[in-house]
Each structure stands twice: as C-alpha cells, then as structure tokens.
Amino acid sequence: MTAPITDTSAQTSSPSVDPAEIARFSKLSSDWWDPNGRMKPLHRINPLRLAYIRDAACRKFGRNPKSLTCLSGLRVLDIGCGAGLLCEPLARLGAEVVGIDPSETNIAVAKLHAERGHLSIDYRATTVEAIDMRERFDIVLAMEVVEHVNDVGAFLARCASAMKPSGLMTVSTLNRTWKSFALAIVGAEYVLRWLPRGTHSWDKFVTPEELSNYLEASKLGVTEQTGVVYNPLADRWSLSSDMDVNYMLVAEAL
Template structure:
C-alpha cells in the first residue's frame, strides 16, 4: 500500500478543471447544487456541538476549521463568512491558486495551502472541525488518510465525512447516470472500486479514537432540483464523528 494519500491521476484530473470551480453551470455544477445541504449540515452540527447561537451574525467565530481537499473553496468561503478561522488544503496547486484568488476578490481571509492531510497532521496541527467532504473516494491509502484526518480533530471537536457508498445503486446513479447519461460530471470522475461503505468509514473513524455520532443519507429530488437529507444512505451519505 502507498505511503502517501496522493493519487497523481486524481490530482491531474482536478487540475485540468480548476478554472471552473466557481462556475455554477460548469463542470462543478453538481457540487454547487450539493453545497447547500452539506453547508447546512455542517452549520447545524457545529452550532449544537459548540453551543453557538444560530442567530448571531458570525456564529462560528473563533472555531478552527480544516477543509481537506478544498478545491476552489466552495465550503471554505461560506464558513469564513460565518466567522470560522478556515484552513483549506488541496494537493493540486492550481486549485489552491484559484481558491486564493477568489477569496481575495471576495475580501475573505482564508489560509489556503497546497498540502496533504498527512503533512498537516505530521505538523501537530489540530482543529475544532475537520471537513472530509467528497474527498475520500479520490485518495490512495485510505487508512492513512483517515488516520491523518482523525488525528487533527481536537478534544471536543468533530469531523464530518461526505462520500459515496459502494453499492450497485451508487454505480448506476453516481457513475452511469451522472457521468454517462445526464452528463452532470466528466466521464471518469469516479471509480466505483474506490467508493467506501458507511460501515468501513465508521470502523476507520472508531479505530482512530473518534465516536460516530450520526450517519445520514443525501438524495437528489429532481422535481425540486435540490439535494436533501434522507434516511437512505445507499448512494450519497454524510457521517458525523466526534472526539470526546
């Protein structure tokens, strides 16, 4: 097994698409549509975990957030606006360049770094909230990646994981449907063999000292053109893990 989480083919793939991160009608259109449900979930769980007032203008003020595989910063920017001190990391330097430029244009102070999770973990850095969103299915050496991500959760902190289940239905919808039929995503965006089940994520999280607090599904409602939380984890799902 590789001693790094970096998959060069994955880095090259996202580097080629880097300029389109902030185009809601471009190659990342599905992620723009997915962003509201995951951002709402992150905010909801952060408010509850850290006892924050949801009516405050900057309810996450002072909380340290790490977004692993941040891409162009689609999650980093709204979390910074909520008051969090945000660090976004991505091994693709072009993604980080795009993210930095967009944050600067938006007047936001975000610490973007072209780094890997294992490098940040090795530095001893810890965060109140670690975001592991739509990234685990793109890395090599998943056990090392999950250990690195888990190690960076400070005592009392939490990690959120969003990914795709390894089921026949996920293959039909996330690959055949999304990439070949509807063409929501470029062909080859996902590899079904790299999908990971909720039980597998739970085992890795638990092995690394965190407690699984919740697992929820996320499903697309075509009539509303929106993603919503669901009890169905058969395709897309999110997992909340906490350190006591």
C-alpha cells in the same frame, strides 16, 4: 485579465494521495466557481452540506445556528478544498479556515477568488499528512474526498490526529452499492453528464460500515449520519434516511 495558471501540483509521498486524481481535478480548476459549469452539481449540493456542517458544529459547541457569526473563534480544516466552495461560506460565518488541496492550480484559483471577495482564508497547496503535526482544529472536513484517496485508513487516521480532543469531523462520500454505480457513475457521468467521465471509481466508494470501522480505528465514533438524495423533479438535494448513494456523517473522539 489574469495570467493563465500552470499546474505544478504539490509533490508528496503521502500514502493517501492519488496523483491521477490530483491531475483530474486540476484540469477542472477554471470551472470551480461557475455555477452552471462542470461543477454545477457541487454548487447545487453546497448549501445542504454547509448547513449540515454548521448545525453539527453549533450543537457541539453550543452556538446559535441562526447567528451570522455562529462559527466565530473555531478553527476549521477543509481537506481537499478545491477552489474553496466550502471555505468561503465558512469564513463568512466567522470561522478561521485553513483550506488544503494537493493541486497548486486549485489553490491558486481559491486564493484569487477569496481575494476578490475580501476574505481571509489560509490556503495551502499541501496534504493533510504534510501539515504540522502540532496544528489542531475544532472542525476537520473531508467532503467528497474519501472516495479519491489511495489509503482510506491512513488518510482518516491523519485527519483524526489533526482534531482537537473536543473537536469533530464531518465526512461526506459515496456508498459502494449497485444503486450508487447506476446513479453516481452511469447516471451522473454518462447519461446526465453532470461530471466528466472517470471522475469516480466505484471500487473506491466506501460503505458506512467500512467508514465507521476506519474511524473507530482512529479512536473516533460516529455520532450522527444521514443520506443525501437528489430530487430531479424539484431539482434539489435534501437529507434523507436513504444512504444507498450519497451520505454524510459526524464523528467525535471516543
């Protein structure tokens, strides 16, 4: 039995970090790797977003997505990595992964799970603003993070500066529509109880147009984008032209 992990979340003056959001996800840290627990929706959508990242990277860097080591030699920064749900499969595909999260509790859980799986992943309890400005990555990920930061523009600017000139960024977030309010907040948090109440704030959701403008201000252009929808009858997530609720995009240097 391991000792209980006490949260001592990384202190930072980062303009993008919301301390309340850090505390909220720290409380969920023990549930991260339970596929039937409170993180079940994230586990269900994880294969889809992993495939999207893998395929975009393979197109960009001329790799074969069917290869089990298709990301070999590529440096990946996963921002807001939680307990490593994306970091681990990316590492298994050969990537050199750095996972950062401002919650020390989440990082402790991530490190322990990676050790048990004999995976080498560089986990750090920090923010993107605090990492060494000289570090550069082939792939920068901000998955389900944008809707939890205080200053989206400042956050994405720092993400962009962490990219190599030839790199790419993948972002997934929630659109600010009445449909997203009905499905992502009322439906997911209050009716289906997929997520704890208060997980999301609708006013922090970002439209694709706003996100594109923020990226352009950081000299990045959107090269592809897609909606992500849930089919309750099939109990699965899939890519879609419908971007009214969840969506993902890829951005590269202009």
